[in-house]
Amino acid sequence: MTQTLLAPAACLTNPLHTRPALDRLSSQQPTGFELPVTSQTSPFPHLFTPLKVGRQELPNRILMGSMHTGLEEQGEEGLARLAAFYAERARGGCSLMVTGGFSPNPEGRLGAEGGFLVDADASHHQQVSDAVHAHGSRILLQLLHAGRYGYQPDIVAPSPIRAPINKTTPREMDETDIQRTIADYARAAQIAQAAGYDGVELMGSEGYLINQFTAPRTNKRDDRWGGSFENRARFPVQVIKAVRAATDPQFIIMYRLSVLDIVEDGSPFEEVAALAKLAENAGADILNSGIGWHEARIPTIAQAVPRAGWSWATERLMGKVEIPLIATNRINTPETAEQVIADGHADMVSMARPFLADANFAGKAARGTPEEINTCIACNQACLDHYFKGKDATCLVNPRACRETMLTWKPADTARKVAIVGAGVAGLSCAVTAAERGHDVTLFEAATQIGGQFLLARHIPGKEEFNETLRYFRNRADAFGVSLMLNTRAEAATLADFDDVVMATGVAPRVPDIAGVDHPCVMTYEELLSGAREPGKRVAVIGAGGVGVDVAVHLVERGLRSHLDPAEFRSTWGVAREPEDHAPSHDVVLLQRSTGKMGAGPGKTTGWVHRLVLLRANAEMIADVSYRRIDDEGLHISVGNEDRLIKCDSIVLCAGQVSVNALADSMKADDRPVHVIGGASFAGELDAQRAIEEGTLLGSRL
Structure with a gap:
């Protein structure tokens, strides 16, 4: 049975900022907060109250939590890029940050090429700390x-x-292995200290080795390292003591404590609290929270998790130790972070992905301009998904993340008149980048508001965060003087006087060639998500890629707020009790032509969440489908050699997209130069990451 725990209410803030952006500096020069910020001058007084950690004092309560970027395995070149990555966040006002993970010995590596510390690494890592x-x-x-x-x-x-x-099944550690590993932790901490780091974080959560010792789930030993809690806690305590003895008193030891395992036979809260005190007594200066193991089947950082949805798990430890406690997971705005501390849920907050999205998060919060922050939307698409696919991590909403030495731009030598057609995220990213460099940019949008496909996606449960991206782009456009022409359809003649023309006209839903596809019960995903059409009770969704799965989730979760309300999240996912059944608002049948895994389109680290939602809602999922016809009876299909009728009230088409590029084609036919980006260049599956990256790259070189 999944571990169940009683949980107090947690905070939820979800503002849509409207104040105009003030930051007009280049993305190459992130702004810190040069003037002293105190709890009296900050709009977030709790967040900007100093905090004593060990023998050091931090000016604010913001931690940039650990993120594995893939650069950790790339030797000196990777460390040089990491130095630029962390320096930009330091310049942006972050007072304390934690690197991605480095193993204390070879067998602890994450992968065959994983980084582990040897004595010679001190000189290479010095560039990062410096x-x-x-x-x-x-x-x-x-x-x-x-x-x-x-x-x-x-x-x-x-x-x-x-x-x-x-x-792979691991080899069981013997006494020699255990003692050597403890010594390796101490030696690695000494290397970190020699490299100029201010301390180490000992990863004792998320199901990694130290956590494997503490949890009954993975520790079946009958010697002094297993069995009783005292024995299972011995390994982390000995690691902390060894690191403390091997380093200077001012060297910070942060212990990442699994405050909630969320797996069967995980540590009960009584043991978590006892381990927290043991860690403090062993020499830890501060405790960071870890939520869930990687094998847990409850989302911990995905969009399904509401803001600050796990801060209650840290709050239970407040008062049980004297050292500071850090709350983590899905804290992505300064308002949310401020509330976590103000409510007494933690002494400090950890935000990892928000610092991928915006290196200047802390400085903007300190200046009282949170509307300027490029907010993390918890998509995982370019950070975690990239890493688990063997790619360098970056950020969907900030392509410069982890590419600070590679993706740079400077003011344009000559200001040019630039027309951009289409205010989806490709056009928006191009517009603000080009305008930031000094170009005179006019952005044409046929609709009454910016956003393109993002306007539709924000209706998917959990993707309300997309509103923040649109707020950010709107403020940046205002700050750099982009002329925004809404409700205006550009024509070739309109664009005649511009030096550069960019087509970011996006995509339209593809209508498959199925007999009867024009039946009144049929609608596109665009018509559904925009509210133009209302579906009936039983719905067939044609296409099980990312859009199809999103639409199916939207249909079964309409009216639910588990992705917005922490209490409802815990109820829905069975964190505080057995999961509660919620009758889906619609009965859904999800269909795909291919024989592959249903719902494989969504991200590697988030797709399983969507599939679980659909399974729990009893959505039927059918692969290897041939579509025969649509009529008053419903959708006629064949599965293998068997004909079947799907009786339904509505059919939603999620069968891909086609590029909208008629204007670009006509201009090319007239030998007029034009740049085409985003979905207008290639439709495929909707790809906001590619769209924003293409827009940013083009804007940086116009």
Whole structure:
């Protein structure tokens, strides 16, 4: 049975900022807060109250949490890029940050090419700590031993139990392995100190090695390292003591405590609280929260999780230790962070992905201009999905993340008149980048508001965060003087006087060639999500890619607020009790032509959440479908050699997109130069990451 815990209410803030942006500086020069910010001068007084951590004092309560970017495995070149990455966040006002994970020894590596610390690494890592210290910030190196989560052949664990997300069974550690590993942690901390890091974070959560020792689920030993809680807690306590003894007193030890395992046979709260106190007594200066193991089947950071949806788990430990506690997961705005601290849920907040989205998050919050923040939308598409596909991490809404040495731009030598047709995210990113460089930009949009496909996507449960991206682009456009022509359809003659013309006219839903597709019961996903058409009770969705799955989730979760309300989230997912059944608002049948896994279109690290939602709503999912016809009876299909009738009230077409580029084609036919980006260039599956990246790249070189 999934671990169940009583949970107090948590905060939820979801503002839509409307104040105009004030920041007019280049993206190459992120702004910090040069003037002192105190709790008396900040609009977020709790967030900007100093905090004592060990023997050091931090100017604010914001932690940039650890993110594995893929650069950690790339040697000196990767470290040079990491130095630029962290320096930009330090310059942007972040007072304390944690690197991605480095293993203390070879068997603890995340993968075959994973980074682990040796003595020679100190000089290479010095560039990272120096870059951060140059801007007055502090940085910790995370020590992470993967244990049974490692994707390489030499993995070890407390007990030889294979992880359900891994194909390799670990070797059980003997006494010699355990003692050597404890010593390796101490040696790695010494290397980090020699490299100039201000401390280390010991990764004791999310199901990695230290957590594998503490949880009955993975520790089946009958020696002094297993069995009773005292024995299972011995390994983390000995690691902390060894690191404390090997480093200077001012060296910060942050222990990442699994405050909630969310797996069967995880640690009960009584043991979590006891371990917190043991960690403090062993020498930890501050406790960071870890939520859930990677094998847990409850979302912890995806869009399905409401803002600050897990802060209650940290709040239960408040008062049980004297060192500071950090809350984490889905805290993506300064308003939310302020509320977490004001409500007494934590002493500090950790925000990892929000610093991918905006390097200047802290500085903008300190200046009282949160509307300027490029908000993390919790999509995972370019950060976690990239990493697990073997790519460098970046950010959908900020293509410069982790590419600070590669994607740069400077003011234009000559200001040009630039016309951009289409105010979806491709056109918006191009417009603000070009205008920031000094070009005179006019943005034409046939609709009455900006956003394109983002306007539709924001109606999907959890994707309300897309409103924040549109707010950010609108404010940036205002700040840099983009002339926004809404409700205006550009024509070739309109564009004659511009030096550069960019077509970002986007896509339209593809209408498949099915007999009867013009039947009154048929609608496109655009008609459904825009509210132009209302579906009946039983709905067939044609197409199970990302759009089809999103539409299906939208249909079964209409009226539910589990992605917005922490209490409803816990009820829906069974965190505080057994999951409660919610009758779906619509009965859904999801269909696809291919024989592959249903719903494989969504992201690697989030698709499983959507599939679980649909399974729990009893949505029927049918693959290997041939569409025969649509008539008054419903949708006629064949599955293999069997004909079947899907009786339904409505049919929603999610069968792909086609580019809208008639204007671009006509201009090319007249030999007029034109740039085509985003969906207008290639429809495919909707890809906001590619659209924003293409717009940014073009805007940077016009």
